[in-house]
Amino acid sequence: MTAPTVPRDSSLQASSGGLKAELRRTQRRRKLEAVALVAPLFLFLAVFFLAPIAAMLFRSLDNSELPSAMPRTAEVLRAWDGAGLPPEPVFATFASELAAGQKARNLAGVAKRLTYELPNMRSALFATARALPEQPDGTWQKTLTGANAVWGEPATWAVMRRAAAPFTPLYLLAAVDREMDANGNIVSVAPDRAIYVDIFIRTFWIAIVVTVVCLFLGYPLAYKLASLPPRIANLLMILVLLPFWTSILVRTGAWVVLLQREGPINETLQTLGLITEPLQLVYNRVGVYVAMVHILLPFMILPLYSVMKGISPAYVRAATSLGATPFTAFRRVYLPQTVPGIGAGGLLVFILGVGYYITPALVGGAGDQMVSYFVAFFTNQTINWGMAAALGSVLLVATLVLYWIYAKLVGVDGMKMG
Amino acid sequence: MSQTDLSAAPGGTAQNASSQATGQSVSSPHVEFIDVRKTYDGETLVVKNLNLEIQRGEFLTLLGPSGSGKTTSLMMLAGFEVPTSGDIRLAGRSIARLPPHRRDIGMVFQNYALFPHMTVAENLAFPLSVRKMPKAEIGERVAKALGMVHLSQLGGRRPAELSGGQQQRVALARALVFDPQLVLMDEPLGALDKQLREHMQLEIKHIHESLGVTVVYVTHDQTEALTMSDRIAVFNNGIIQQIDLPDRIYQQPCNSFVANFIGENNRLNGIVREVSGGICRVELKTGQSVFAAAVAAHEPGQPTTLSIRPERIGFQPTQDEAVTSLEARVLERIYLGDHLRLRLAVADAEDFMVKVPFADSAEAFQTGHAVSVCWAAKDCRALDPV
Numbered sequence: 001m002t003a004p005t006v007p008r009d010s011s012l013q014a015s016s017g018g019l020k021a022e023l024r025r026t027q028r029r030r031k032l033e034a035v036a037l038v039a040p041l042f043l044f045l046a047v048f049f050l051a052p053i054a055a056m057l058f059r060s061l062d063n064s065e066l067p068s069a070m071p072r073t074a075e076v077l078r079a080w081d082g083a084g085l086p087p088e089p090v091f092a093t094f095a096s097e098l099a100a101g102q103k104a105r106n107l108a109g110v111a112k113r114l115t116y117e118l119p120n121m122r123s124a125l126f127a128t129a130r131a132l133p134e135q136p137d138g139t140w141q142k143t144l145t146g147a148n149a150v151w152g153e154p155a156t157w158a159v160m161r162r163a164a165a166p167f168t169p170l171y172l173l174a175a176v177d178r179e180m181d182a183n184g185n186i187v188s189v190a191p192d193r194a195i196y197v198d199i200f201i202r203t204f205w206i207a208i209v210v211t212v213v214c215l216f217l218g219y220p221l222a223y224k225l226a227s228l229p230p231r232i233a234n235l236l237m238i239l240v241l242l243p244f245w246t247s248i249l250v251r252t253g254a255w256v257v258l259l260q261r262e263g264p265i266n267e268t269l270q271t272l273g274l275i276t277e278p279l280q281l282v283y284n285r286v287g288v289y290v291a292m293v294h295i296l297l298p299f300m301i302l303p304l305y306s307v308m309k310g311i312s313p314a315y316v317r318a319a320t321s322l323g324a325t326p327f328t329a330f331r332r333v334y335l336p337q338t339v340p341g342i343g344a345g346g347l348l349v350f351i352l353g354v355g356y357y358i359t360p361a362l363v364g365g366a367g368d369q370m371v372s373y374f375v376a377f378f379t380n381q382t383i384n385w386g387m388a389a390a391l392g393s394v395l396l397v398a399t400l401v402l403y404w405i406y407a408k409l410v411g412v413d414g415m416k417m418g
Numbered sequence: 419m420s421q422t423d424l425s426a427a428p429g430g431t432a433q434n435a436s437s438q439a440t441g442q443s444v445s446s447p448h449v450e451f452i453d454v455r456k457t458y459d460g461e462t463l464v465v466k467n468l469n470l471e472i473q474r475g476e477f478l479t480l481l482g483p484s485g486s487g488k489t490t491s492l493m494m495l496a497g498f499e500v501p502t503s504g505d506i507r508l509a510g511r512s513i514a515r516l517p518p519h520r521r522d523i524g525m526v527f528q529n530y531a532l533f534p535h536m537t538v539a540e541n542l543a544f545p546l547s548v549r550k551m552p553k554a555e556i557g558e559r560v561a562k563a564l565g566m567v568h569l570s571q572l573g574g575r576r577p578a579e580l581s582g583g584q585q586q587r588v589a590l591a592r593a594l595v596f597d598p599q600l601v602l603m604d605e606p607l608g609a610l611d612k613q614l615r616e617h618m619q620l621e622i623k624h625i626h627e628s629l630g631v632t633v634v635y636v637t638h639d640q641t642e643a644l645t646m647s648d649r650i651a652v653f654n655n656g657i658i659q660q661i662d663l664p665d666r667i668y669q670q671p672c673n674s675f676v677a678n679f680i681g682e683n684n685r686l687n688g689i690v691r692e693v694s695g696g697i698c699r700v701e702l703k704t705g706q707s708v709f710a711a712a713v714a715a716h717e718p719g720q721p722t723t724l725s726i727r728p729e730r731i732g733f734q735p736t737q738d739e740a741v742t743s744l745e746a747r748v749l750e751r752i753y754l755g756d757h758l759r760l761r762l763a764v765a766d767a768e769d770f771m772v773k774v775p776f777a778d779s780a781e782a783f784q785t786g787h788a789v790s791v792c793w794a795a796k797d798c799r800a801l802d803p804v
Contacts (some may be wrong), residue, residue, distance in 0.1 A: 320518045322546075329519075
């Protein structure tokens with residue numbers, strides 16, 4: 001009886017080997033299909049989303065102004081130990097490249113970079129470049145110091161040395177109100193120049209208030225929508241989405257018209273006799289909250305609605321049949337099941353709110369501008385891309401940290417976008 | 419369709435059984451529906467003038483097709499629907515205006531409605547904690563309830579980690595853990611497969627017997643109703659068609675709807691020719707005469723539908739007056755192991771089913787054979803015409 005078992009075994013093995021190869025072949029085809037489906041979007045994201053973010057993070061550390069305009073000076077400065085004043089060859093190299101730069105007219109970048117740390121460096125640099133003789137008067141150190149006294153100060157050369165490094169923490173430090181002193185220690189900036197930490201706190205505070213207000217306004221509405229018959233619910237959903245049909249600029253402009261001192265809201269309140277003086281509703285924080293809540297509310301309602309749509313009314317019924325009052329049934333049975341929607345909606349509104357620019361810029365006052373305003377300011381007005389990138393990077397990191405805390409508290413699976 | 423036995427008194431056996439189970443007086447019913455009517459749109463009545471009494475400790479099943487009003491009646495009792503008119507009394511007290519959370523009625527829902535964000539033990543503790551029961555007692559009761567449904571090991575699991583049958587048991591335990599006097603079940607076994615369903619039917623029946631609670635059970639499955647109930651109320655079109663003991667519902671249906679809805683039924687149409695002493699003679703369309711119990715046949719000339727159960731039909735003709743004998747032809751022979759099913763052509767009907775207990779003589783029934791079928795007049799019921 002053993003004879004027939006042997007061939008049977010071997011045939012089994014042979015077929016299972018073939019089976020594996022076949023399985024691999026099928027799976028390979030599936031994988032290729034999946035890759036082909038995802039590839040276009042992935043490439044798009046890589047080129048237009050990931051690459052710009054990486055470039056922005058890089059830009060916040062970028063220190064290429066001096067090294068690109070004065071490569072040899074940068075080299076000798078890096079070699080110098082940084083104590084006191086640099087040796088004569090550094091002065092000589094700097095003088096020759098300064099003269100060359102003056103001819104080629106490429107000193108503007110260096111001047112701007114040095115001004116970030118020492119405000120009077122721009123004029124000093126150009127004055128020195130214009131007054132520079134062909135030959136040194138004795139040593140180049142003496143010549144340069146003679147042309148402008150700043151070149152005799154160790155602090156100037158400490159800044160020069162920092163500007164010669166390939167990367168700089170300058171912008172990131174400035175974005176959190178810190179700077180380096182002459183000895184290279186990180187210190188807080190003078191209180192009258194410390195503005196960015198306050199702006200970050202203000203930005204997150206506005207985003208939190210807007211998120212909470214959206215939640216309290218959106219939750220009951222989403223609940224009502226989810227419990228209505230589909231025909232009416234769809235109609236009302238179109239009304240919820242209606243704001244998306246107009247440009248954000250137009251909507252914000254409309255709020256300015258509505259909320260201004262002689263606007264319909266103030267006039268109505270005065271006609272009704274509720275107020276005697278018109279209320280200041282726009283160009284302050286109230287205006288920012290009103291306009292941002294209006295624009296971001298649908299982002300709260302949609303995830304809440306989709307989560308609530310999936311909660312069977314039988315749960316609340318079961319809870320009341322088990323003796324829970326309607327409030328207890330809501331608190332202990334319904335609310336916990338909507339947490340994924342609250343999480344998704346809250347996160348969506350918060351992250352969109354943190355990056356808001358146009359609405360606070362139009363309906364807010366000077367004290368209501370958010371980080372994005374300053375990013376735009378540095379990008380468009382002062383052309384300080386390093387600072388703009390640093391503010392953006394800090395905002396990105398802070399948001400990621402908040403998301404991480406949220407994921408720890410609620411869990412990433414405790415979120416449902418729709 | 420005629421409306422009969424609307425406020426039928428509960429069957430004697432059920433009454434005795436319940437009084438033994440609870441040791442309480444049966445003088446007042448536990449649950450009463452009094453002239454209850456319900457409409458959703460103001461035009462059609464989903465429940466038409468419902469009068470129903472349920473005794474303490476009784477297992478009553480509301481049976482009917484979907485849209486017959488059985489679930490609406492249950493929901494009105496639970497408090498999730500408000501009667502348009504009429505009154506519902508629980509232990510003599512009107513509850514029509516009482517919100518559901520103050521009714522103290524346990525309920526098992528169709529898809530269990532176990533809270534997905536709580537563990538099994540937390541689900542069971544829920545009705546106790548909303549009653550502000552001390553922690554130690556909650557733990558004790560939850561453990562006891564889990565033991566009752568044989569799930570003591572699974573208290574820490576989430577409902578999603580349980581099988582359908584286990585979820586069903588948890589739902590049952592949750593509806594019973596706070597000792598309600600009345601438990602409602604809305605098609606609780608509908609989502610289970612056949613084998614598990616049959617097992618759970620017996621288990622629910624045993625729990626009912628050991629606890630002595632009153633159970634109102636809604637189903638559209640007639641086997642389930644026959645297996646579990648003390649009494650069955652058959653619903654159709656918002657009306658109770660018949661309310662009676664399971665065996666009487668099956669053997670003595672009072673109208674054609676009940677006869678067709680419960681079990682298998684053979685129908686023959688004819689005209690009543692004579693009525694005397696509860697027995698009538700019905701002339702079939704082919705001219706043959708059949709004797710039948712005159713249930714809904716009152717005077718000669720009336721059309722009627724005869725109803726005969728397949729297992730009440732025999733093949734040995736006798737000379738007895740009360741036995742009807744008809745010629746038939748075998749159209750189809752279906753072998754089912756323990757018995758044989760024959761589809762016969764009898765009079766003008768071609769779907770006349772007969773159950774033959776399997777015996778050696780069964781070889782005789784082959785397709786095309788001519789046979790004669792007979793039945794006692796009391797087993798053939800002349801009902802309203804269909």
